[in-house]
Amino acid sequence: MTEGAIYSIINLSYSYIPGTMALQNLSFDVDAGTALCLLGPNGAGKSTLLQVLAGLRPEYLGSIYFMGEEIRDILKSREKTYDFRKKVQILFQDPDIQLFSITVEKDIAYGLEHLSNDRETINKAINEVLKELGIEELRNRHPYTLSGGEKRIASLATVLALRPEVLLLDEPTSELDLKFKEKVLRILKSLKEKGKTLIIATHDLRILKSLCSKVALLNRTIKALGAPREVLSNKELLISNDLEPYDLRECSLSSKQ
Amino acid sequence: MRATDKTVNELSKFVMDSLTPESNEGLLKSLTPESLIISSFALTIASVVAESIYALIFLAATSLLIAVSLGINLRRFLIRAYGFVPAFTALIALPAAFSFITPGRPLLALPISSWGIYVTYEGVKAAATLVLRVTASVSYLTLLTLKYGLSNLAEGLRKLNVPNEFINVLHFMLRYTLTLSKCLMDMIMAREARKLGDEGMIDYWRSWGEGLGAVQLKALKISEDIYMALKARGYGLGIDSGGARLKINSSLMLLTASVIAGAVVTSWVIH
Ligand SMILES: Nc1ncnc2c1ncn2[C@@H]1O[C@H](COP(=O)(O)OP(=O)(O)OP(=O)(O)O)[C@@H](O)[C@H]1O
Ligand SMILES: [Mg+2]
Numbered sequence: 001m002t003e004g005a006i007y008s009i010i011n012l013s014y015s016y017i018p019g020t021m022a023l024q025n026l027s028f029d030v031d032a033g034t035a036l037c038l039l040g041p042n043g044a045g046k047s048t049l050l051q052v053l054a055g056l057r058p059e060y061l062g063s064i065y066f067m068g069e070e071i072r073d074i075l076k077s078r079e080k081t082y083d084f085r086k087k088v089q090i091l092f093q094d095p096d097i098q099l100f101s102i103t104v105e106k107d108i109a110y111g112l113e114h115l116s117n118d119r120e121t122i123n124k125a126i127n128e129v130l131k132e133l134g135i136e137e138l139r140n141r142h143p144y145t146l147s148g149g150e151k152r153i154a155s156l157a158t159v160l161a162l163r164p165e166v167l168l169l170d171e172p173t174s175e176l177d178l179k180f181k182e183k184v185l186r187i188l189k190s191l192k193e194k195g196k197t198l199i200i201a202t203h204d205l206r207i208l209k210s211l212c213s214k215v216a217l218l219n220r221t222i223k224a225l226g227a228p229r230e231v232l233s234n235k236e237l238l239i240s241n242d243l244e245p246y247d248l249r250e251c252s253l254s255s256k257q
Numbered sequence: 258m259r260a261t262d263k264t265v266n267e268l269s270k271f272v273m274d275s276l277t278p279e280s281n282e283g284l285l286k287s288l289t290p291e292s293l294i295i296s297s298f299a300l301t302i303a304s305v306v307a308e309s310i311y312a313l314i315f316l317a318a319t320s321l322l323i324a325v326s327l328g329i330n331l332r333r334f335l336i337r338a339y340g341f342v343p344a345f346t347a348l349i350a351l352p353a354a355f356s357f358i359t360p361g362r363p364l365l366a367l368p369i370s371s372w373g374i375y376v377t378y379e380g381v382k383a384a385a386t387l388v389l390r391v392t393a394s395v396s397y398l399t400l401l402t403l404k405y406g407l408s409n410l411a412e413g414l415r416k417l418n419v420p421n422e423f424i425n426v427l428h429f430m431l432r433y434t435l436t437l438s439k440c441l442m443d444m445i446m447a448r449e450a451r452k453l454g455d456e457g458m459i460d461y462w463r464s465w466g467e468g469l470g471a472v473q474l475k476a477l478k479i480s481e482d483i484y485m486a487l488k489a490r491g492y493g494l495g496i497d498s499g500g501a502r503l504k505i506n507s508s509l510m511l512l513t514a515s516v517i518a519g520a521v522v523t524s525w526v527i528h
Contacts, residue, residue, distance in 0.1 A: 056485045082494045102278050102406050110408065114325045114491030142277075186441070193501050 001171045005029040006166060006197050007053060011062035014048055022048045024221050025062070035188075035198040035211050037228070040218040041242035046201035047093050049218065050168040053199065054090040055081070086115060089164035093171050093201075095151035100144035104135075104154045107143060109123045111162045128163040134183065150225060156184065167233045185211065205246055208232065259461065262445050269438035275337050275399070275434045278406050288327070290405045291415030292506035296513040297397040303517050304393035310382065311523030313389035319516050320396035329403045337403065338396035346391040353387070354380040407431050408487060416503045421493060434481060437476035444472050 007030040014023040023045045030036055039044045051057050055063065055071050064071045066084065068183045071158065074080045089111075093099045099105040105126060112122045130136045134154055146154060152175050161169065172188070173181045181204070189213055192198060200207060208215060208228055215231040217224040219241045232238070237247040304316050320416065361379030401410060410510050411428040415421065434501040443527050487493075 051485070054489055056489060078494060083429070085489065085491050085494065092486055094482070097479065100406075100483050100486060106406065110487075111490035113412075114494065156297070162490070175513075185401060206417050 002215055004031055006032045007114040008065040009062070010064075012052070013056065013061040014052055014059075014072075015061075016048075021220060023052070023060075026218075026222055028222060028225055030197065030199060030215065032197055033192070033195045035192045035200065035213050037208050037212040037215045038199065038201040038218050039203070039208070039215055039231070040201075044219045044241075047170050048199060049052045050199065051091055052171050054083060054088055056090070063156060081225075082143070084172060086162070087165040088168065089159045089162050089166070090229075091155055091159045091172055093172055094166060095148075095155040098155035098158060099151060103140050104143060104146075104157070107154065108158050108161045113160060115162065117174065123254070125161050125163075129157045130152060132160070133157055134186065149177060153180055160187070162217055167191065167199070168197065169184050169202075171201055171203075173202065173207065181206065208246070210238045217243075261465070262448075265308060265441055266445050269441045271341065273433060273438040273442075274333070276407065276431060276438075277400055278403055279471075288404075288506050288509060289504040290409045291503060292414050292418045292509045293327075293401060294402060294410070294417060295505065297401050299513050300397040300405055300516060301394045302399065303477045303520060304390055307390070307393075307524065309527070310386050310389060312520040312524035312525040313386065313393055315520050315523040316516070317393040317396060319519070320393065320400065323512070324396075324400055325401075327400065327404050329400070334399065334403060338399040339392060342395045343392040347384070347388050350373065350384040353384045356380065359383050397423050406491070407435070411492075415493075424492070429480060429484065431479045433476060436479045436483070440472045440476045440479070444468050493499055494514075 006179075007184070008057060010027050012023060012026040013021055015021050026049070040046050041129070043198065044231065048049055052060050055066075055075055058072050058075055066074060066088070069080070071084075074084050074215075084125050099107050101110055108129060109122055112125050116122055120125075126139075130139055133156065135157065137152070138150060138154055139241075141150075143151065152172070156172055157183065160167070173184050176184065184252065185206055188198060188200075188207070202213070209232075212228050214226065215220055215224075215228045217231055217237065224234065224237055233247050238245045262295035265416070285348075298319070300316065304313065305443055307313050307316060319332070320338065321334070324338075325331060356363070356375050356377050359380035361377035363375045364378040407428055411424050414424045414427075448464070489501055
């Protein structure tokens with residue numbers, strides 16, 4: 001465990017079905033304020049890792065320390081769990097799971113109502129996040145009736161509204177058009193500048209190139225962990241893990257914005 | 258679509274619709290789920306214990322009034338509360354109207370009256386009482402599900418100090434029912450889209466059997482995942498800075514008390 005690490009992961013393994021490992025012996029630290037991207041083929045365990053880090057799958061093997069305290073110990077105490085949930089929020093890959101209320105507004109309010117009882121503060125936070133994402137018109141819509149991209153951006157709103165310190169984001173930009181992609185990227189960048197910790201599972205080259213400070217190539221185990229340039233330029237490594245090699249020059253224009 | 262598909266589809270739609278609340282606000286704005294839980298619980302109890310048929314009519318009719326003031330779509334409410342369940346109860350209560358179950362004064366002669374079977378006044382009254390009782394109780398519970406989402410209701414119950422284990426099980430069961438309905442509808446649509454030509458009866462039932470098993474597993478998985486998403490945003494912690502404070506809406510309590518008083522008075526006066 002190193003000082004300043006927000007997460008210290010030691011020998012982490014996770015298995016859904018006895019005999020098969022979704023995650024196997026991961027050990028690494030995540031420093032506060034880092035934007036770590038998880039890259040990996042389908043079924044590599046990215047979503048699993050994010051859910052484990054969110055304290056939602058406590059039956060893992062090994063240890064995970066969050067700000068010096070083992071997650072399983074945190075979950076034993078209500079007060080500590082409450083603080084943990086306040087600090088750490090997760091965006092699920094499937095918006096149909098993230099959105100469970102009658103309207104987008106109520107879905108955004110759901111988490112906020114656990115943090116505050118002041119209706120005004122809650123309404124203000126809802127207005128702010130809807131405006132920030134430019135989705136005011138989705139406010140009273142039923143989540144079941146939204147398009148794929150609209151669902152994604154509404155899901156993101158439920159997470160951003162809580163202003164967490166650590167954001168665990170599972171494919172935050174998939175299904176989004178260019179306008180929304182750039183908007184989300186801009187928001188994530190400003191969060192990073194504010195010192196928030198981001199852990200993002202993504203294949204989005206824009207995020208990988210212009211946001212991430214570190215990339216972890218995950219394929220059940222950590223295959224590589226380092227600066228984006230270092231990992232992404234290793235073509236053989238990418239190909240051997242069923243990933244498309246990226247052309248790092250491409251997209252450099254948009255990353256200047 | 259085959260008849261079975263259609264029936265299952267309609268039933269699923271009905272269940273989903275009954276468990277999905279509306280978002281519009283009525284006269285009783287700023288109403289908290291816990292207030293409505295108390296109120297509908299009190300009125301349901303009143304409907305269960307009321308003896309007089311007039312009091313039951315009064316209670317059933319008042320639920321309409323409350324539904325309107327809560328901003329619930331009247332048509333939807335009528336179908337949910339006054340449709341399927343009362344019709345089903347009526348079917349079950351029907352034999353009670355006949356002299357062989359409830360003997361009494363003849364009300365209606367039948368072609369088989371010569372055998373001593375006829376509709377009795379007491380019998381009709383007994384059947385009507387049962388149907389009205391069920392209608393009134395169901396309608397107050399319908400108010401709850403049409404007004405609030407499952408997670409809001411769960412939080413409301415929690416504030417009323419109902420044990421967590423009980424709430425979690427109830428919440429999970431309702432969530433599962435809702436998800437199962439949606440998955441069933443999705444399956445019927447997906448099968449319809451992939452079906453080439455007409456399948457034989459045996460194939461049809463075999464694929465239904467397999468499909469049903471798969472759908473149940475899928476619904477279970479989705480419900481579990483949603484439960485995880487709820488937890489991620491603080492579900493069940495109940496130590497928030499006061500979001501968990503009990504807020505009882507006094508105008509609703511007053512309304513509830515007057516409705517119960519009204520029912521009592523009705524049963525006296527018309528007696
Ligand atoms: N509920 C579950 N039960 C059993 N196995 C599961 C379950 N969820 C995931 N798995 C398995 O665990 C492994 C890792 O899945 P995970 O969803 O974490 O992958 P991923 O990296 O997020 O993939 P993708 O890029 O497709 O989203 C996969 O082999 C998957 O089949
Ligand atoms: Mg995934």
